[in-house]
Amino acid sequence: MNVISNIFQSQNFILKNMSEEKLKIDKIKKGTVIDHIDSGYALTILNLTGLGESPNLMTIGVNVSSKKYNKKDIIKIEGVFLNQIQLQQISILSPNSKISLIEDYKVIEKKKVKLPDIIKSLILCRSNTCISNSGEPIDTEFNVLEEKPLKIQCVYCNRIYKLDEIVFSSKEKIEKRVKQSIELQNILDKS
Numbered sequence: 001m002n003v004i005s006n007i008f009q010s011q012n013f014i015l016k017n018m019s020e021e022k023l024k025i026d027k028i029k030k031g032t033v034i035d036h037i038d039s040g041y042a043l044t045i046l047n048l049t050g051l052g053e054s055p056n057l058m059t060i061g062v063n064v065s066s067k068k069y070n071k072k073d074i075i076k077i078e079g080v081f082l083n084q085i086q087l088q089q090i091s092i093l094s095p096n097s098k099i100s101l102i103e104d105y106k107v108i109e110k111k112k113v114k115l116p117d118i119i120k121s122l123i124l125c126r127s128n129t130c131i132s133n134s135g136e137p138i139d140t141e142f143n144v145l146e147e148k149p150l151k152i153q154c155v156y157c158n159r160i161y162k163l164d165e166i167v168f169s170s171k172e173k174i175e176k177r178v179k180q181s182i183e184l185q186n187i188l189d190k191s
């Protein structure tokens with residue numbers, strides 16, 4: 001993760017000096033444009049959705065001037081289309097985002113993300129005593145209390161989370177499973 005954000009930081013340094021006009025002209029042939037991202041959230045989106053791990057060409061604009069929101073971030077990714085989970089994750093991280101799918105340099109579809117009232121199975125509750133962490137097959141569920149700044153509450157243990165405390169479940173679950181199998185393998189190797 002650190003390596004990735006370092007790369008982005010160095011890219012930002014260059015991109016920050018580019019004008020908005022240049023970013024508009026810099027069209028992609030095929031892929032996805034995520035526009036109107038809340039300013040400062042482009043890197044968070046790339047990190048938390050896993051899009052940042054793509055080897056494809058990306059253009060990232062941070063603090064681009066915008067008529068509507070004063071400042072915004074923008075991400076353009078060549079050859080990548082977002083899956084449903086990534087769209088939902090973006091709706092949580094930056095609910096004003098507008099997503100365009102590009103083919104042959106033309107917009108073929110526009111999607112606007114919407115933050116749901118209830119977020120199911122997407123986010124992990126970090127409370128050890130929460131029933132969603134008991135090993136039972138229970139999906140996490142959070143009520144959205146406030147949209148901006150984001151505040152969500154676990155319906156099972158009532159713990160409240162802010163945006164920077166959110167862990168998306170997909171990634172964490174995979175990491176947990178990998179860790180468990182390594183630990184198990186160590187025990188088996190020793191016996």
Ligand SMILES: [Zn+2]
Pocket residue numbers: 125126127130131132154155156157158159
């Ligand atoms: Zn909980």
